[in-house]
Amino acid sequence: MLIKNSEILSVGTEILLGEIVNTDAAFIAGRLALLGVSHYYQAAVGDNCGRLTEHIRAALERCDLLVLTGGLGPTYDDITKETAAAVMGRKLVPDEKAMSTLRGYFSGRGRAMSPANEKQAYFPEGAEIFYNDHGTAPGCAILDEERGKMIVMLPGPPRELTPMWLDKVEPYLRRFTGSMLVSMNIGVCGMGESDVETVLHDIMVAASDPTVAPYCGEGDVRIRVTARCNTPEEGREKCRGMTEQIYETDVGPFIYGVDESLEEAAVRLMREKGLHISAAESCTGGLLTKRLTDVSGSSAVLEYSAVTYTERAKTAFLGVPPELFAEKTVYSPECAEAMARGIMAASGADIGVGITGIAGPDGGTEEVPVGTVFVAAVRGGRVIQRALRLRGTRQHIRYLSTNHALMMVIEAARG
Amino acid sequence: MLIKNSEILSVGTEILLGEIVNTDAAFIAGRLALLGVSHYYQAAVGDNCGRLTEHIRAALERCDLLVLTGGLGPTYDDITKETAAAVMGRKLVPDEKAMSTLRGYFSGRGRAMSPANEKQAYFPEGAEIFYNDHGTAPGCAILDEERGKMIVMLPGPPRELTPMWLDKVEPYLRRFTGSMLVSMNIGVCGMGESDVETVLHDIMVAASDPTVAPYCGEGDVRIRVTARCNTPEEGREKCRGMTEQIYETDVGPFIYGVDESLEEAAVRLMREKGLHISAAESCTGGLLTKRLTDVSGSSAVLEYSAVTYTERAKTAFLGVPPELFAEKTVYSPECAEAMARGIMAASGADIGVGITGIAGPDGGTEEVPVGTVFVAAVRGGRVIQRALRLRGTRQHIRYLSTNHALMMVIEAARG
Numbered sequence: 060m061l062i063k064n065s066e067i068l069s070v071g072t073e074i075l076l077g078e079i080v081n082t083d084a085a086f087i088a089g090r091l092a093l094l095g096v097s098h099y100y101q102a103a104v105g106d107n108c109g110r111l112t113e114h115i116r117a118a119l120e121r122c123d124l125l126v127l128t129g130g131l132g133p134t135y136d137d138i139t140k141e142t143a144a145a146v147m148g149r150k151l152v153p154d155e156k157a158m159s160t161l162r163g164y165f166s167g168r169g170r171a172m173s174p175a176n177e178k179q180a181y182f183p184e185g186a187e188i189f190y191n192d193h194g195t196a197p198g199c200a201i202l203d204e205e206r207g208k209m210i211v212m213l214p215g216p217p218r219e220l221t222p223m224w225l226d227k228v229e230p231y232l233r234r235f236t237g238s239m240l241v242s243m244n245i246g247v248c249g250m251g252e253s254d255v256e257t258v259l260h261d262i263m264v265a266a267s268d269p270t271v272a273p274y275c276g277e278g279d280v281r282i283r284v285t286a287r288c289n290t291p292e293e294g295r296e297k298c299r300g301m302t303e304q305i306y307e308t309d310v311g312p313f314i315y316g317v318d319e320s321l322e323e324a325a326v327r328l329m330r331e332k333g334l335h336i337s338a339a340e341s342c343t344g345g346l347l348t349k350r351l352t353d354v355s356g357s358s359a360v361l362e363y364s365a366v367t368y369t370e371r372a373k374t375a376f377l378g379v380p381p382e383l384f385a386e387k388t389v390y391s392p393e394c395a396e397a398m399a400r401g402i403m404a405a406s407g408a409d410i411g412v413g414i415t416g417i418a419g420p421d422g423g424t425e426e427v428p429v430g431t432v433f434v435a436a437v438r439g440g441r442v443i444q445r446a447l448r449l450r451g452t453r454q455h456i457r458y459l460s461t462n463h464a465l466m467m468v469i470e471a472a473r474g
Numbered sequence: 475m476l477i478k479n480s481e482i483l484s485v486g487t488e489i490l491l492g493e494i495v496n497t498d499a500a501f502i503a504g505r506l507a508l509l510g511v512s513h514y515y516q517a518a519v520g521d522n523c524g525r526l527t528e529h530i531r532a533a534l535e536r537c538d539l540l541v542l543t544g545g546l547g548p549t550y551d552d553i554t555k556e557t558a559a560a561v562m563g564r565k566l567v568p569d570e571k572a573m574s575t576l577r578g579y580f581s582g583r584g585r586a587m588s589p590a591n592e593k594q595a596y597f598p599e600g601a602e603i604f605y606n607d608h609g610t611a612p613g614c615a616i617l618d619e620e621r622g623k624m625i626v627m628l629p630g631p632p633r634e635l636t637p638m639w640l641d642k643v644e645p646y647l648r649r650f651t652g653s654m655l656v657s658m659n660i661g662v663c664g665m666g667e668s669d670v671e672t673v674l675h676d677i678m679v680a681a682s683d684p685t686v687a688p689y690c691g692e693g694d695v696r697i698r699v700t701a702r703c704n705t706p707e708e709g710r711e712k713c714r715g716m717t718e719q720i721y722e723t724d725v726g727p728f729i730y731g732v733d734e735s736l737e738e739a740a741v742r743l744m745r746e747k748g749l750h751i752s753a754a755e756s757c758t759g760g761l762l763t764k765r766l767t768d769v770s771g772s773s774a775v776l777e778y779s780a781v782t783y784t785e786r787a788k789t790a791f792l793g794v795p796p797e798l799f800a801e802k803t804v805y806s807p808e809c810a811e812a813m814a815r816g817i818m819a820a821s822g823a824d825i826g827v828g829i830t831g832i833a834g835p836d837g838g839t840e841e842v843p844v845g846t847v848f849v850a851a852v853r854g855g856r857v858i859q860r861a862l863r864l865r866g867t868r869q870h871i872r873y874l875s876t877n878h879a880l881m882m883v884i885e886a887a888r889g
Binding site: 069074075076077078080081082084085086087088089090091092093098099100101102103104107110150194205218237335340342343344346347348349351353355356359361363364365366367368369371372375376405406419420452453454457 | 496516633763867
């Protein structure tokens with residue numbers, strides 16, 4: 060059987076009530092695209108046997124692979140497995156490994172296993188079972204080779220579904236799919252999208268496999284390299300070849316990383332160079348430091364940061380002279396630089412960052428509107444400055460400000 | 475016409491490729507539930523005229539109201555309006571107000587308006603138009619009174635769709651809906667879910683309109699009060715009555731706020747009492763301060779916070795004695811308290827918070843596993859302490875830690 064096209068059906072009344080956002084569908088859709096499987100339709104229904112049966116029947120008329128998420132729990136309204144088995148004409152049978160794993164799960168937590176839980180260890184006869192390493196509900200696949208139809212069923216919680224998909228479902232599905240797609244994302248900092256396009260124009264036009272496409276990130280530029288292949292390894296090899304070619308262009312010096320976030324790249328780079336960073340944040344209120352410390356192992360590069368929200372705190376903890384506020388105001392490149400130098404002096408870090416501005420929604424004026432943010436990154440005698448005029452909500456302005464700061468940190472770290 | 479049931483259809487190939495998460499559907503589903511409109515089905519299709527036509531036809535057989543999101547942009551693959559109009563047998567006609575608003579939008583940004591943009595000012599004849607205050611694509615509604623069918627079309631970007639729905643679509647739809655639901659969420663801190671249930675048992679059993687239901691938040695407890703009503707005002711009035719009744723129970727002293735987040739409640743409470751806060755964060759890396767400063771106006775309560783990631787920084791900037799690390803280790807209630815006292819002494823704040831622990835994924839040991847976090851909140855002579863054993867990813871452990879810290883801040887602020 061060759062899987063050509065697919066649909067996703069999410070099962071759960073909580074989706075129809077708007078209580079949860081269906082991130083599973085987006086995740087699976089993205090992975091199906093990489094598997095080279097077409098995907099024309101997504102739907103969500105409640106825990107209702109009639110509507111579920113009707114939709115499964117209709118979907119199997121349209122597609123080869125139907126992925127069901129949710130409704131594999133122990134309660135009476137979890138009916139996905141029962142309903143799918145009925146449509147496929149299979150009865151449910153217990154699986155010994157699933158049953159003993161389930162028993163172990165409960166006894167390990169010192170809890171009694173109720174009879175209702177047992178149904179999680181029953182599966183449609185002949186199903187491929189995906190054991191769950193992060194919860195109690197295993198997933199499974201029913202294959203009807205004759206009709207050329209497959210139903211995959213997965214637990215709804217993303218922290219169970221995501222690893223199950225990556226570790227178990229994808230390797231299984233790959234037996235039934237043809238060529239797949241593998242992507243690499245090259246992060247570029249310090250060069251605009253149109254400049255990247257100009258430099259890469261000839262490569263982009265000539266490239267058909269892998270393809271090369273730049274797109275605008277939130278404040279940075281990303282180049283997506285996508286290869287068609289038969290195995291992930293082959294795909295990565297092809298992408299790596301193209302990535303190396305791009306490194307050799309004028310874009311090369313501006314590449315901060317491949318398949319990593321700005322904060323991951325910044326921390327990695329500073330670790331590689333043995334550099335330490337400290338930040339003095341005002342309007343971003345700790346978000347830059349939060350993002351740096353999102354990266355595991357960031358303690359090797361960050362010892363200390365300060366959120367100095369008021370002028371008094373900027374003077375007391377960073378030594379920004381009060382005259383500076385009077386002469387230049389707190390919203391000035393001079394203040395951002397003084398903050399960066401102040402935190403460097405206090406912490407002894409190699410790179411100091413200062414951020415000051417107005418995230419809004421209040422506090423803006425005609426001359427200094429909401430979204431005015433000054434960022435300075437200092438390393439030794441070198442100062443990198445940006446004066447930003449950002450638009451959007453308070454959260455968005457704060458986030459973009461830290462994106463710029465991270466790019467400046469990368470620039471400073473590169474030396 | 476009375477709208478009884480509804481479906482949502484999201485249009486956009488980017489959804490099927492998994493490039494965006496469909497938050498619009500969750501938002502609209504939640505609002506439809508509050509409008510008292512049933513909702514049994516959600517779907518997503520690509521920018522494909524055939525499949526879109528087929529789905530709209532089928533959906534209108536099943537429901538009274540079909541909400542379409544996305545595909546209202548200026549490009550050739552934005553076909554939602556054209557397709558829906560064709561199914562409903564309407565032709566597209568220009569709207570003068572939309573056209574001049576569109577022209578104003580472009581001239582205000584000093585950009586030329588392309589002919590393609592003009593199509594955003596065309597609507598199905600007789601449609602109700604929802605002008606867009608946050609983007610270029612207006613939404614609209616087509617009503618077929620005879621068949622008792624309505625199609626509502628909205629732009630996809632959430633920052634355009636959300637205000638349009640709240641300000642324009644909902645008031646319009648209310649002409650066609652019966653009774654609606656209005657909810658209030660009461661936040662409780664310092665009392666467990668089962669204790670809340672015990673205290674509120676009689677009220678919950680007796681309550682039918684509004685209903686009362688407690689549920690577990692991420693580290694806190696929320697009580698949802700939901701009233702059936704004909705206008706939002708009437709609903710809020712009924713909810714307020716029940717909320718006041720709940721305030722008078724033993725839960726009352728533990729209520730931190732109504733319809734506000736933990737950080738909003740903490741900032742509001744400190745503002746009301748004229749209190750200042752400073753935090754010394756280790757494993758949360760600035761997240762607590764970031765969340766406090768997410769709240770507009772937080773500069774009135776926060777002047778200064780420090781992220782002291784290493785032992786050296788805890789000693790240098792908070793005065794934590796090095797002996798304490800040797801005797802109690804950095805992962806101890808004593809260290810959390812010393813950090814809180816250190817930041818209070820440095821900043822002169824009324825409330826000091828200290829957080830230390832292991833967010834993982836590395837760094838855990840058998841005695842001190844990943845997820846061990848100590849939080850201390852100090853106000854004057856009073857110390858509130860929590861020793862947490864959290865599970866989950868690094869991000870989740872950090873987030874839950876700050877939830878606990880915020881609840882302790884509220885407790886301290888209440889005095």
